Amino acid sequence: MxxxxxxxxxxxxxxxxxxxxxxxxxxxxxxxxxxxxxxxxxxxxxxxCQFSSNISRIAVSPDGNFILAVDENNRSQFINLHRRIVLHRITFKGKVSALEFSPNGHFIAVAIGKLIQIWRSPGFKKEFFPFELVRTCADFDDRVTCLKWSPDSGYLLAGSRDLTARMFCLKKLDEKKNNKPFLFLGHRDVIVGVFFGLDNKTGKILRVYSVSRDGALFNWGPNFDGDMLDPPSPGTPERMDEEGGVAAKDDNAIEKEKKRKEFDGKDFEDEGSEILLHKIKWELLKKDYFMQAPAKxxxxxxxxxxxxxxxxxxxxxxxxxxxxxxxxxxxxxxxxxxxxxxxxxxxxxxxxxxxxxxxxxxxxxxxxxxxxxxxxxHYFDVNCLAYSPDSQLLATGADDNKIKVWNVSSGFCFVTFPEHTNAVTALHFMANNQSLLSASLDGTVRAWDLFRYRNFRTFTTPSSRQFVSLTADQSGEIICAGTLDSFEIFVWSMKTQRLLDVLSGHEGPVHGLMFSPTNAILTSSSWDKTVRLWDVFEGKGSVETFQHVHDVLTVVYRPDGKQLACSTLDGQINFWDPFEGSLMYTIEGRRDISGGRLMTDRRSAANSTSGKYFTTLCYSADGSYILAGGNSKFICMYDVAEQILLRRFQITHNLSLDGVLDILNSKKMTEAGPLDLIDDINSDEEEGIDKQTRGKLGLDLPGSTSNRGRPVIRTKCLRIAPTGRNFAAATTEGVLIYSVDESFIFDPTDLDVDVTPEAVDAALNEDQPSRALILSLRLNEDSLVKKCILAVNPADISAVASSIPFRYLQRLIEALTELLEGSPFLEFILRWCQEICKVHGHSIQQNSKNLLPTLKSLQKAITSSHQDLADMCSSNEYTLRYLCASSVKI
Structure with a gap:
């Protein structure tokens, strides 16, 4: 929950x-x-934290504590990066094209259309009016495109689409004098970037660089010829000495160089002697071109x-x-x-x-x-997911024909398999945790080696088929895949790569396929309104059929194999007893999954019948609840025994996606249709981002004009990790990972006045490790539990483990799992795990259903530690050999 x-x-x-x-x-x-x-x-x-639409600009404070981000709807959030919470919100009155913190962190420059607004930067304090507008610069004739602060936060450079750049003085924000900016002219295209050039020795500003979209870089420098308030002049050329032919400088040039030296030596902190940069005449020293035409x-x-x-x-x-x-x-x-x-x-x-x-x-x-x-x-929608048996890896397959394998803890993709030539529709991890199976619309089922990162098996059919479902038995010897076009199930041998059997009987696409966890029975679901059980090993074919009123979209087994669930097109989830062949109960989920209205819908979300069904199901690790998702912005969690809705997860609030809003704004409706779907002819092609046309299996195909490439929110696949600590959802936004909150939680009924942190410390000081550990488990404070575990003498681990009541065993194993992931005392924690298994082995076996997620988490941590240790030893093999040989000689 x-x-x-x-x-x-x-x-x-x-x-x-x-x-x-x-x-x-x-x-x-x-x-x-x-x-x-x-x-x-x-x-x-x-x-x-989420924004109302896609984020367009991000700025980070100089100390790295705060993030200011603005979305396409001009709504901004001021975020504490370390705490990951939103401190303040503000909505700007126009499209934000650039924003930047000042180097001292006191101000934020925001480019809004033709204006530049200087805001005072808020801090950690909760304020009623956190953002204070201190100045607005309205000197441009077109939209501002770029901003850059000087290192001392006293000046601001800005470039615009009016082909100019301007330098603003911001040393005295509350004064009106000396606020007229200096104008840089000469570019023939939109300014893309403006920068201050510094002297590396003195740190003074000696140059200004401006870059335009046509590939020109202008180098500007101060010109000290004449009055400083006059417009820039081209300067005075040098004269050649008639006798020696050496360049000689006239009096004006000498005076100009003298002023330049005085400028370099001025103390900027002294207000009385300070030279204002925007009052200096800046001349064009040099023009350079990148020579990459026609590229911009x-x-x-x-x-x-x-x-x-x-x-x-x-x-x-x-x-x-x-x-x-x-x-x-x-x-x-x-x-x-x-x-x-x-x-x-x-x-x-x-x-x-x-x-x-x-x-x-x-x-x-x-x-x-x-x-x-x-x-x-993934460039297109993710279609399928698969967790590895140890929950450390997550594989994803998408419409871009690629398979990616991610490390769940780090969030990094470490391998990509691009061999498929069409959309990947199903994935399955083998029980040995070393290989991965994938099915695709290109007519192949492939096996991938996760050690050598190669395709070592390819399963095909005599005639081309499109596969949409995939499974393998517990031993990994039999591979089965269901088809979209021929309505058949193909069975191969993993070792010989031969096609063993073709199971016929379905009259619709086979979208669900799964082996029973307890026996060798294969279960399939199809759009022909049936769920069929197949005896693959005995060759008896279909042994039982469960009839439904509507099309069956997917099927899934409970982890103990004593129940299977299937979703139908009428929005119901049916639960069957696979041994008795009887319908146990039904969950009505039409109202729970409904939500969100497409731009092209003529009915409201409440009255629409489209999308009110589940396309993917997943049992929890203990089988007590089930997750369900479909063509909606919601993921529903149901209690299986009580058939009630426990919780609904809204996967996104992004209004850039279709199907998020329940009620459309009538102001945006025109005779030609919704305003958001009408192409903007005047949009700038160079700066715009092409809209993605989503998916080969979805409703918005490439070239479709139904929503003009606007992505529709949906959940295509749900999977819970074998440890039960997190689950993954393949959505239009990407793969969302939800994890159990590990915050401090205690049971008030298990406390009394004697159970306090001081009592735990007192027990440790009196050398009573068993009493201290039990008290910390009753308090259920994570730091205290770990402290008591580490305080136990290695020789006393067996005695302390035997004194722990069974009801605290799950919490103790969870603490050991966390210590194993981050503690350097590997042998000490492993000895704890060994003694717990010895002392409480019978109780664990009897209550394996309740302890299964916790035990799988411990297995994941042990496997990860073993792999890290093996990799370390492998990389230092020759060093270890040398050290062992040296110790023997000594």
């Missing part, structure tokens, strides 16, 4: 900027959520410490240049699609690139020319 959102996997990067903060964390947008990737530990998390510059960044400029082009090429000499260091292509973001980290050794068309994020170290991160989500 206590599942909460934990992570988002497999979702593509859809646009916006990406930022590296603290040189270790990559912050990027994934739809309407924010993803944070630790580049050192190779871990990624997704913040639980769409992203750029500048590193002040290294004087490096990185630019990304619409052709997928990026360039790295040393300034101010404009020396090309790298010019490489990372894709054939437009690069939508390019940025440096703080040290300047890593480059971050994003490609929204491919859903790809890259972090590249330019000195060693190696990848730090290369992650790409």
């Amino acid at each position: 206590n599942y909460r959102f934990q992570n988002l996997l497999g979702a593509p990067y859809r646009g916006g900027n990406a930022i590296i903060t603290g040189n270790t964390r990559l912050i990027s947008s994934v739809g309407n959520r924010i993803s944070v990737t630790n580049l050192v530990k190779s871990e990624t998390i997704t913040l639980p 510059v769409v992203a750029c960044d500048y590193h002040q410490g290294l004087n490096l400029v990185v630019v990304g082009f619409s052709s997928g090429v990026f360039g790295l240049y040393q300034m101010p000499d404009f020396v090309c260091i790298h010019l490489l292509s990372i894709s054939r699609e437009k690069i939508t973001t390019a940025s440096f980290n703080d040290l300047g050794n890593w480059l971050t690139f994003g490609c929204a068309k491919l859903g790809q994020l890259l972090v590249w170290e330019w000195k060693s020319e190696s990848y730090i991160l290369k992650q790409q989500g």
Whole structure:
């Protein structure tokens, strides 16, 4: 019941900027959520806060504590990054094209249309009016495209679509004087980036760089010729000495150089002697061109410490240049699609690139020319999921013909299999945890080796078929797959790769297929309104048929094999006894799954009949409840014994997806249809992001004009981890991981005035480890339980384990599991596990149903520790041999 959102996997990067903060964390947008990737530990998390639509811009405070993000509906959230909570919210009155924190963290510059607004940055305090607008700059004639603060937070550079860049002085925000910006003219296309160039020795601002979309980089410098308030002049040329032919400077040039030296030596902190940069005449020193026509510059960044400029082009090429000499260091292509973001980290050794068309994020170290991160989500909808038996891995298959295998704890994809030529429709992990099966619409069933990362078996049929369901028996010897077109079930041998049998009898697509966990009976469900049981090993064919009134969409067994559940087209979940062949009970779920209205629907969500059924089911690890999902924004959790709805999970609040709103806004309805579905002819093709046409199995096919590529929210697959600690949902947004909340929970009925943390410490001081451990288990405070476990003498583990009552055994095993995942005392914790199994083995066997999720979590932790230790020993094999040989000689 206590599942909460934990992570988002497999979702593509859809646009916006990406930022590296603290040189270790990559912050990027994934739809309407924010993803944070630790580049050192190779871990990624997704913040639980959601936006009303896809995120367009992100800014991070200089200290890395806060994130300010804005979505496409101009709604912004101010987020505490470490606590992962939203502190403040604000809605801007226009489209936000750029935003950036000042280097001192006191202000935030926001570009809204033609305006630049300077807001005072809020902090940790809860305030009624956290955002304070201190200044508005309205000097541009077209939309502002980029912003850049000076290192001292006193000046702001801004570029616009009116082909100009301006420098604003913000040293005295409350004063009206000296606020007229300096104007940089000369570009012939939209300004993409503006930057301050610094002197590495003095840290003074000596240059201004501006980059336009046509591939021009202008280098501006201060001009001290004449009055400083006059407009810029081209300067005075040098005269050649007639005798020696050496360039000599006239009096004006000497005076100009003197003023420049005075400018370099001024103390900016002294207000009386300060030279205002926007009052200096800036002249164009140099023009440089990237020479990548017809490609356009769409992203750029500048590193002040290294004087490096990185630019990304619409052709997928990026360039790295040393300034101010404009020396090309790298010019490489990372894709054939437009690069939508390019940025440096703080040290300047890593480059971050994003490609929204491919859903790809890259972090590249330019000195060693190696990848730090290369992650790409599924471009189309995820169709199927499969947990490994130890719950450490999660495999996903999608409409982009790819299979990805993810590490659940880190959230990283470590292998991608692209061999399928059509959509992947079903996945199944083998019991040995070393191989994976996949079925596809390309007519093949493939087996993958997760050690060597290769396809070692390919199962085919005499004539081409489209497979939509897949399963294997407990031994892994028999492989079965159901078809979409011929309504047959094909049976192969894993060892010989031969086709053993073809099971015929269904009169519709076989969308559900599963072996019984306790015997060799194969169960299949079909759109022909039947569920059939097959005896595959004896060759008897169909042995029993369960008739239904409507089409059967999927079937699933309870983990103990004593019950099977199937969903039908009328929105019901039917529970059958597979041994008696009788219907046990039925859950009516039409009202529970209903919700959300498509843009093209002419009826409200309450009156519509479409989508009110479950397409995927999944039992919990102990079989007490069942999860159900379908073409809706909800995932329903039911109690099987009581047939009641326990909880509904709303998978997203993203209004960029179709089917999220229950009631449509009549203001957006026109004679031509909904306003959101009408193409904007005047939109800028260079800056726009192409809409994805979703899925080969969905309703919105490529080329379909029903919703013009607007993704429809749906849940295609649900799977609960064998440990029962988390479950995964394959949705339009990606793969959502929900985990059990591990917050501090205690039972008030098990407490009295003597059960306190002080009593636990007193028992430990009196050398009573058994009493201290029981008291901590009664308090159920995680830190105290772990403290008492570690305080036990290794020789006393057996005696302490035997004194623990059985009702606290589950909590004790959970604490040992957490210690095993993070404690260095491996042998000590394993000895605890061994003694518990010896002392309470009979009780555990009798209550295996209730303890099964906890025991599988312990198994997962032990397997992970064993694998890490094996990898460490393997990588240090020769060092260990040398040390052993040296010790023998000594």
